[in-house]
Amino acid sequence: MAKQNKQITITIDGKKIKTSPGENLVKAAKTNGIFIPSLCYFESNESPLGTCRVCTCNIDGKPSPACMEKTREGMEVEVNVDELKNYRKAIVEMMFSEGNHFCPGCEKSGNCDLQHMGYEMGVSRSRFPHIFKDRLIDFNPKRMIIEHNRCVKCRRCVEEVLTDDNLQVFSFCNRGNETVVGIDYEQEAKLSEEQALNAMHICPTGAILVRGQSFAKPFGDRRFDMKSVQKDYQKQLPPENPDKPREPKTIATISLAGCFGCHMSMLDIDLELLDLVEFVEFNKSPLNDIKEFTKRCDIGLIEGGCCNSENVEVLKEFRKKCDILVAVGECSIWGGLPAMRNTIPLRECLEEAYLNGITTEPGEYIVPYDTDLPKILDKVYSCNEIVEIDHYIPGCPPDAHHIWKAVMNLLWGEQYSVLYSEFKYD
Numbered sequence: 001m002a003k004q005n006k007q008i009t010i011t012i013d014g015k016k017i018k019t020s021p022g023e024n025l026v027k028a029a030k031t032n033g034i035f036i037p038s039l040c041y042f043e044s045n046e047s048p049l050g051t052c053r054v055c056t057c058n059i060d061g062k063p064s065p066a067c068m069e070k071t072r073e074g075m076e077v078e079v080n081v082d083e084l085k086n087y088r089k090a091i092v093e094m095m096f097s098e099g100n101h102f103c104p105g106c107e108k109s110g111n112c113d114l115q116h117m118g119y120e121m122g123v124s125r126s127r128f129p130h131i132f133k134d135r136l137i138d139f140n141p142k143r144m145i146i147e148h149n150r151c152v153k154c155r156r157c158v159e160e161v162l163t164d165d166n167l168q169v170f171s172f173c174n175r176g177n178e179t180v181v182g183i184d185y186e187q188e189a190k191l192s193e194e195q196a197l198n199a200m201h202i203c204p205t206g207a208i209l210v211r212g213q214s215f216a217k218p219f220g221d222r223r224f225d226m227k228s229v230q231k232d233y234q235k236q237l238p239p240e241n242p243d244k245p246r247e248p249k250t251i252a253t254i255s256l257a258g259c260f261g262c263h264m265s266m267l268d269i270d271l272e273l274l275d276l277v278e279f280v281e282f283n284k285s286p287l288n289d290i291k292e293f294t295k296r297c298d299i300g301l302i303e304g305g306c307c308n309s310e311n312v313e314v315l316k317e318f319r320k321k322c323d324i325l326v327a328v329g330e331c332s333i334w335g336g337l338p339a340m341r342n343t344i345p346l347r348e349c350l351e352e353a354y355l356n357g358i359t360t361e362p363g364e365y366i367v368p369y370d371t372d373l374p375k376i377l378d379k380v381y382s383c384n385e386i387v388e389i390d391h392y393i394p395g396c397p398p399d400a401h402h403i404w405k406a407v408m409n410l411l412w413g414e415q416y417s418v419l420y421s422e423f424k425y426d
């Protein structure tokens with residue numbers, strides 16, 4: 001049947017827009033400059049999947065996935081309602097908790113819809129406990145690698161990846177929590193390189209990778225790098241209250257097993273640091289060389305993880321003396337570069353460093369063992385493995401303005417927007 005030319009009027013967040021009847025709602029909103037977050041939906045699919053629920057909006061007063069709705073005269077849609085924004089964010093956070101997503105080490109970073117949705121919604125941590133499932137990484141297919149730990153079961157691959165004989169390559173196996181995407185090796189082997197690449201692009205996460213193609217486009221030039229489809233999404237936060245005076249607060253900082261890069265970044269706000277010191281006092285910190293706590297602090301900023309016994313002691317002391325503890329940078333969050341040694345037994349590391357390494361002085365074949373030296377731990381620990389951490393500021397190092405805006409938010413409850421360009425890192 002020919003599509004009707006008649007235009008209808010629908011209302012989205014109070015704004016009246018003209019569109020064709022029977023148009024997909026997510027698409028109609030996008031055409032009119034309104035962003036409805038979505039993940040499993042993609043425009044070329046005539047029959048939306050409706051599997052993720054990230055696009056949930058109030059439609060004529062009822063919550064419903066927008067990608068499953070077609071436009072009709074008089075339709076009333078609410079997108080940017082605080083409660084819905086929170087629900088949508090919670091869904092994305094659950095996806096991060098359910099799988100193993102470590103974006104800086106992921107081949108799909110910058111090209112990944114899930115990562116992008118996380119940035120758009122301001123997800124910096126998940127409120128749900130991580131499940132840490134140990135799923136298979138399947139290297140058996142001819143052209144692809146399937147990383148099941150990153151699959152969000154959106155069903156895109158099942159519906160869209162077909163051979164020339166119209167046979168499915170992917171299917172869902174098992175049920176409920178145990179559901180995984182199965183791949184038919186025989187059918188996969190029939191795919192051309194172009195069809196395999198299409199499968200990688202269809203997948204909204206880094207679950208489907210094509211051998212030799214994951215880094216074909218360098219970081220920085222990727223689809224979502226340095227751009228936001230909805231720049232204003234996070235600017236809808238309430239503005240900070242300029243009338244509320246800032247109470248003076250005390251900050252402590254420390255660098256454990258790190259490179260001091262995060263501390264250098266903290267100084268990178270240049271002259272704004274002078275404004276900051278008007279209402280914060282630094283206590284124990286390498287920034288002022290105060291070596292011991294002289295009072296309880298409102299916030300402690302931790303750079304670096306724990307590689308020796310002294311790091312552990314200092315971190316525990318920070319936990320005791322600071323009301324809020326923030327892990328700043330990758331080394332404090334997961335161990336970072338120093339944690340590369342975690343894949344090698346400690347004995348081998350010490351032998352390489354002190355006995356067999358090319359920098360070992362002839363005749364100086366000794367592993368330092370003085371009792372005054374802190375004991376090296378069996379591995380490098382992230383801070384949250386030792387003490388409870390209240391907040392995380394990722395980055396290597398995180399941007400200076402981002403660190404201080406986060407700190408101000410925590411100390412004085414000041415709201416701010418995390419701009420995509422500021423928070424995006426690879």
Ligand code: SF4
Pocket residue numbers: 100101102103104106107108109110112113114115150205206207
């Ligand atoms: S699949 Fe996406 S969200 Fe998951 S680790 Fe990779 S880039 Fe991050």
Ligand code: SF4
Pocket residue numbers: 150151152153154155156157158170181202203204205207208
């Ligand atoms: S492999 Fe990718 S496309 Fe397929 S269900 Fe998982 S996330 Fe979706």
Ligand code: FES
Pocket residue numbers: 037038039040041049050051052053054055056065066067068
């Ligand atoms: S985008 Fe609508 S349910 Fe996934």
